[in-house]
Amino acid sequence: MSAADRIVFEDVSKFYGEVLGVNRVELSIPPGITTLVGPNGSGKTTLMNLMTGLVQPTGGRISVLGIRPGEPERLFRILGYCTQFDSFPRGLTGYEFIYSYLRLHGRPARECDELARRALERTGMAGAADRRIASYSKGMRQRIKLAQAIAHQPSVLVLDEPLNGLDPMARAEAAELFRALAGEGLHVIVSSHILHEVDRISDQVVIMSNGYVVAEGQIHAVRGEMHQEHPLQILVRTKQAAVLASRLFSRDHVAEIKVHKDGQGLLVSTRDPDVFYEMLNGLVLEGVVDVESVAPADDDVNSVYEYLIGPEGGPA
Amino acid sequence: MSEWKLWAAQVAAIMRLEVKKTFARKGTIPVYLLAFAPVLLFAIHATAYARGWTTCSGSEDLVAYAGVFQLFVLRAGIFFGAVAIFMNLFRGEVLNRSLHYYFLAPVRREVLMAGKYLSGLVTAVVIYSAGTLLSYWILINHLELTKSRALAGPAMADLPAYLGVTVLACIGYGALFLLMGMFFRNPIIPAALVLLWESFIVFLPPLLKKLSVIFYLESLCPVKVPFSGAGAIFAVSADPTPAYIAIPGLLLLSAAIVLAAGISIRRMEIRYGLE
Numbered sequence: 001m002s003a004a005d006r007i008v009f010e011d012v013s014k015f016y017g018e019v020l021g022v023n024r025v026e027l028s029i030p031p032g033i034t035t036l037v038g039p040n041g042s043g044k045t046t047l048m049n050l051m052t053g054l055v056q057p058t059g060g061r062i063s064v065l066g067i068r069p070g071e072p073e074r075l076f077r078i079l080g081y082c083t084q085f086d087s088f089p090r091g092l093t094g095y096e097f098i099y100s101y102l103r104l105h106g107r108p109a110r111e112c113d114e115l116a117r118r119a120l121e122r123t124g125m126a127g128a129a130d131r132r133i134a135s136y137s138k139g140m141r142q143r144i145k146l147a148q149a150i151a152h153q154p155s156v157l158v159l160d161e162p163l164n165g166l167d168p169m170a171r172a173e174a175a176e177l178f179r180a181l182a183g184e185g186l187h188v189i190v191s192s193h194i195l196h197e198v199d200r201i202s203d204q205v206v207i208m209s210n211g212y213v214v215a216e217g218q219i220h221a222v223r224g225e226m227h228q229e230h231p232l233q234i235l236v237r238t239k240q241a242a243v244l245a246s247r248l249f250s251r252d253h254v255a256e257i258k259v260h261k262d263g264q265g266l267l268v269s270t271r272d273p274d275v276f277y278e279m280l281n282g283l284v285l286e287g288v289v290d291v292e293s294v295a296p297a298d299d300d301v302n303s304v305y306e307y308l309i310g311p312e313g314g315p316a
Numbered sequence: 317m318s319e320w321k322l323w324a325a326q327v328a329a330i331m332r333l334e335v336k337k338t339f340a341r342k343g344t345i346p347v348y349l350l351a352f353a354p355v356l357l358f359a360i361h362a363t364a365y366a367r368g369w370t371t372c373s374g375s376e377d378l379v380a381y382a383g384v385f386q387l388f389v390l391r392a393g394i395f396f397g398a399v400a401i402f403m404n405l406f407r408g409e410v411l412n413r414s415l416h417y418y419f420l421a422p423v424r425r426e427v428l429m430a431g432k433y434l435s436g437l438v439t440a441v442v443i444y445s446a447g448t449l450l451s452y453w454i455l456i457n458h459l460e461l462t463k464s465r466a467l468a469g470p471a472m473a474d475l476p477a478y479l480g481v482t483v484l485a486c487i488g489y490g491a492l493f494l495l496m497g498m499f500f501r502n503p504i505i506p507a508a509l510v511l512l513w514e515s516f517i518v519f520l521p522p523l524l525k526k527l528s529v530i531f532y533l534e535s536l537c538p539v540k541v542p543f544s545g546a547g548a549i550f551a552v553s554a555d556p557t558p559a560y561i562a563i564p565g566l567l568l569l570s571a572a573i574v575l576a577a578g579i580s581i582r583r584m585e586i587r588y589g590l591e
Contacts, residue, residue, distance in 0.1 A: 049586065053419075054416060054586040056585060073423060073424045076421055080420075085416055087413035087414050089337070089417050090414075091336075091337065091340070104326055104330065104421035105422055106322040106329070106422075
C-alpha cells in the first residue's frame with residue numbers, strides 16, 4: 001500500500017511554545033477504523049488537528065492520502081473532521097449548517113441540498129433539521145457535527161470523541177455508522193475514551209501518553225508484544241480445574257494460576273498463549289479434562305491501556 | 317469548474333453567511349448609531365429652521381456638512397465602524413470558537429480572507445452610504461427651503477463625491493482593520509494608535525501625511541474645511557493629492573493590505589484554548 005492510500009506521520013512533533021503537544025510521531029494508518037486512545041492531554045486532539053491542518057507541526061511531515069494538510073482546498077475535498085469544538089456559526093438551523101458548509105465547497109445549490117438531506121438522514125437528524133442548532137441537546141449537536149463531517153462523502157473521516165454526549169442507543173447507532181463507513185473503504189480515525197466501544201469497533205489502535213505514541217497496531221498484536229511483561233490471562237471453565245492446574249504448574253510459560261472460588265474455573269497467566277492453547281487441546285483430546293469455555297480475560301484495549309498507561313491515565 | 321469560477325462561488329457562499337450575520341449582529345448597533353448620527357443632526361437643524369427656531373445661510377450649511385463629514389463621518393464614524401466590523405471578522409470567530417467551520421472547508425485561506433473582507437465591505441458600504449445619502453438628502457431639501465435654494469443644484473453635484481469618499485473610506489479603513497484583527501487580541505490599542513496617527517497627520521510634513529488614509533480621503537472631498545483654532549498655527553499645509561492618484565493609490569494600498577492578511581492567514585492555527 002503506497003503513501004497515497006495511507007495517512008502518514010513522519011517524525012512529527014508539535015510544541016505549543018514550551019508545552020509538548022506530540023513528539024516524534026511515526027505512523028502509517030491504513031483504511032478501516034483506527035482509534036486513538038489515551039488520557040486527557042496525551043496528544044490525541046493535537047494529532048487530529050495536525051492531520052487536518054488546524055495546527056501546523058513544529059517538525060516532521062504529514063500526508064493524508066498523498067495530500068499535505070497545508071492545502072485545505074485539496075484536503076477537505078477528501079476529508080471530513082468532526083471536532084470536539086462545541087460551537088457553531090450563530091443563528092443557523094441544522095440544515096443550514098450542513099447546506100452552507102457544502103456551498104463552501106463550490107457545489108451547486110441542488111447538489112448541496114441533496115447531500116445535506118442525505119447526511120441528516122444518515123445521522124438521524126432529519127427530524128430536527130429545521131430547528132436552530134442553539135436549541136439542540138448535546139447529543140444532537142454531536143450528531144449534526146457528524147453529519148457535517150460526512151456530508152461531502154469524504155474518503156477520510158476524523159472524529160474527535162464522537163461518542164461523547166450520546167445516549168447508549170445513539171452510541172450504538174454511531175458505532176454502526178462508523179463500521180459501515182469503514183466497510184465502504186474509508187479511513188475512519190476516532191479518538192475515544194470509551195474503551196469498550198473502542199474495542200468493539202476498532203480495526204487498529206494508537207495508544208498515546210504524554211505526547212508519545214506508546215503502541216500502535218491491531219489490538220491483539222499490541223497485546224501479543226506485551227506477553228513477557230504482562231502474561232495473557234486466560235479464563236478456562238472446567239469441572240476438572242484442579243487436574244488442569246496440576247498439569248499446568250510445571251510449564252515454563254505459565255506465570256500464575258488462580259483457581260476460581262467455585263472450583264470450576266482457572267485463570268491462567270501465560271507468556272506463550274499459542275503453546276498453552278496447543279497443550280489444552282491435547283489434554284481435551286486425551287480426555288484428561290472437559291472444557292466448557294476458554295476466553296482471554298485481558299486481550300482488549302482496556303487491559304492494554306491499563307498495562308501501558310495505568311488505570312487512571314497515570315504511569316503503569 | 318475553473319479555479320476562478322470556483323473561488324467566485326466560494327466567495328459568494330462566504331458572503332451569504334457573513335453579510336446576514338454582520339448586519340444582524342448586536343455588535344453592529346454602534347455602527348448604525350455612528351452612521352446615522354449626522355442624519356439626526358441635520359434633521360434637527362432642518363426642523364429647527366422650518367419652525368423658525370434658528371436662521372442659517374445655505375453656504376454655511378454646505379461648509380458645516382463638509383466639516384461634519386470630514387471630522388465626524390470619516391474620522392470617527394467610518395473609522396470606528398470599520399474597527400467594529402472588520403476587526404471582528406476573524407477575532408469574533410475566534411472568540412466565538414467557530415472559525416474552524418471555515419477552516420474545515422476546501423477553501424483556500426486567501427479566498428476565505430477575500431470573502432470575509434467583501435462581506436465586511438458590503439455591510440460597511442451599505443450602512444455608511446445610506447447615512448451619507450440620507451443626511452445629504454436632508455441638507456438639499458433644507459437648502460430648497462432657505463434663501464440659498466440656488467445652491468441646492470450645485471450641491472447635488474457633490475453627492476457622488478461624498479458617496480465615493482464614503483466607499484473609499486470603508487475600503488481603506490476596512491483593509492487596515494482586517495489586517496490588525498489578525499494580529500491583535502484587543503482592538504482598542506491598535507485602533508487608538510491609528511486614530512492618533514490619523515488625527516496628528518495635520519501637523520506632520522507633507523511626506524508623512526501621505527502615509528495616512530485620511531489625507532487621501534480629504535483630498536477627494538468636494539468642499540474644503542478650513543483648519544481653525546489654536547492648533548492651526550502648528551498645522552502644515554500640503555497640496556491635496558489629485559483624484560487620479562488618490563483613488564487608485566488607496567485601492568492599491570487596500571489590495572496590498574488584504575493580500576498581506578491573506579498570506580498571514582495561511583499560517584493561522586485554531587488554538588481557541590489559548591485565546
